[in-house]
Amino acid sequence: MDSPACILELLGLLVYVGAWLCALGSTILPQWLTKSTSLLPTESYGLGLWETCVVQDIGGMECRSYDSLLGLSSDLKLARISMCTALAVGLLGIVVAVPGLHLINSCKDYKGHRTKRTLTIIGGVLGMMSGVLCLVPVSYVAHLAVMHFFDEKVPEVVPRWEFGDALFCGWAAGFLLVVAGLIMVTSTWCSQAEHHPAPQRRCRAKRDRDLRKRSEYV
DSSP, X not given: OOHHHHHHHHHHHHHHHHHHHHHHHHHHOSOSEEEEOSSSTTEEEEEOSSEEEEEETTSOEEEEEOSOSTTSOHHHHHHHHHHHHHHHHHHHHHHHHGGGOTXXXXXXXXXXXXXXXXXXXXXXXXXXXXXXXXXXXXXXXXHHHHHXXXXXXXXXXXXXXXXXXXXXXXXXXXXXXXXHHHHXXXXXXXXXXXXXXXXXXXXXXXXXXXXXXXXHHO
């Protein structure tokens, strides 16, 4: 296995793991949306998938989990399901992609190489699927926040929700998951190109042996 393909595999896996951890942080963080009021300038509010928090300027933060799953809004339910699915698909992709690395000493024969290539492709595709599943809820929640922010029916004195740190973390995670999947799939193309000349060399060597045998016979 040539070094460029190995480097691509390792780079893709490292980006994959980092993006998955970023998606996990985005799911856990309670700052999907933030809001501050002029009446209480020392306090700000954070809205997450699992809890809401009140943050004070002096450094204190108090969070409270949602009382009921049925009482959640449809956008939060969708975000929960999508993010949890994205994490599950991404973790499955990592588990599948690791045995496909050519640095792992297993399945070194020709059929084993095809198996490793298949595992790497499946892991890369699962990574891209995980990235899309991560981008959908983040973008949807951001879209709703923008729509509510510029809603003319709401008086200007009413505070509005704005983008929180978890949204930006989710965007970065989704983008990096897609990039990691593309890198891993690209690494299989490189490895396939490297293994094509081998049968040609074997055929050329066989032809040379046949020619030598014929010359010796003559």
